[in-house]
Amino acid sequence: MIAQYMKELMGSRSASAIRRMFEEGIALKKVHGEENVFDFSLGNPDLDPPEKVLAAIEEVARDRAHGAHGYMPNAGYGWVRDEMARKVSSEQGVEVGGQNVVMTVGAASALNCVLKAVVNPGDEVVVPAPFFAEYRNYVRNHGGVLVEVPPGDGFSLDVGAIGARLTERTAAVLINSPNNPTGRVYRRGEIESLAEVLRKHAESCSRAPLLVCDEPYRAITYDGAVVAPAFQCYDDSVVVTSFAKDLSLPGERLGYVAVSPRCSFASELVGAVTFSLRVLGCVNAPAFFQKVVAKSWDAEVDYSSYERRRDLLMEILDRVGIEYARPEGAFYLFCKVPGRFSGGDAEFCDLLKKHLVLCAPGAGFGGPGWFRLAYCVPESTIVNSERAFRAAVAEIG
Ligand SMILES: Cc1ncc(COP(=O)(O)O)c(C=O)c1O
Structure with missing residues (x-):
């Protein structure tokens, strides 16, 4: 039943x-x-x-090495995590090591692993509206409560309104830029103001909310818009993403979580995200496509x-x-x-x-x-x- x-x-x-x-x-x-x-x-x-991805698929398919399709550590192949860390370092302007990256089954699994890692039953996840509709399900999956905050003008972050909704139950603030459904890219100034509000809140209640930046559309921007590097603005932050949109691989289910090296509980968080991946039944991200994207993530598109x-x-x-x-x-x-x-x-x-x-x-x-x-x-x-x-x-x- x-x-x-x-x-x-x-x-x-x-x-x-x-x-x-x-x-x-x-x-x-x-x-x-x-x-x-x-x-x-x-x-x-x-x-x-892109052609570089298709060539990598052929190259990986030719690999007949023993164990090429076997289990690997839950967080992914070490060399693939190192390669993703190189990508994140260049995007964030902060040196990130492979030990801070966990390969996941798309951004959806990355989000679920992070939420499982930090949300106690009844905890709140603050989300500026409008937002990717699945967030409701993902937060509920882990016994959390999604707290919707209306946007500012032009779908900007209303940092004052977000601040007003933070409580001692706030486990995370979840933002998405470029945004689905609005296409809005948050300005660096907005992320800095948000970081300031989160830090003030942490001082007042001794719980720093995790800033979760969902960025599967990072590469797809127009009119010179640039996605702000959250790791430079707020220490307790993570990026979750995938190769679904930028490399047009949504069916292959490959993404990652990158934890800021400045996060006050970085290694504990990496451990909890890795454990979540395992106990949620994913075990590890697909072996084949981990290798494919490690060889082709920097394709010109x-x-x-x-x-x-x-x-x-x-x-x-x-x-x-x-x-x-x-x-x-x-x-x-x-x-x-x-x-x-x-x-x-x-x-x-x-x-x-x-x-x-x-x-x-x-x-x-x-x-x-x-x-x-x-x-x-x-x-x-x-x-x-x-x-x-x-x-x-x-x-x-
Ligand atoms: C904002 C946002 N986050 C996460 C996802 C999930 O992406 P994935 O297919 O990599 O799990 C999507 C998919 O549409 C999305 O739009």
């Missing part, structure tokens, strides 16, 4: 809205034809993996086609009169439900669906009144969607 708790979770509208929309899209395409359905529901990167598609979609939304937040990274556009529409974001997405435009309601991301378009879709889908957006907007008068 399925546990009651799981039944409730699986049945909740927000828990499965995006996947359901994606599956409905497949059904609608069968009825109306692929080219007449405009599916902006899922953030599945559509660039092919041209993300300009995402930027072009962002621009195309923004032009269309401008023409049909839908407001949005201009994304600085990732491949999502967070759009405002028109003020004159009488329903909420779910109803507006239903209206769009009637016109064969599929997208995700904002409430699932902690952003009611908004909806998300994932523009990692063919350019023709974007161009041809204009008439459907126009028809939906015309219907509300």
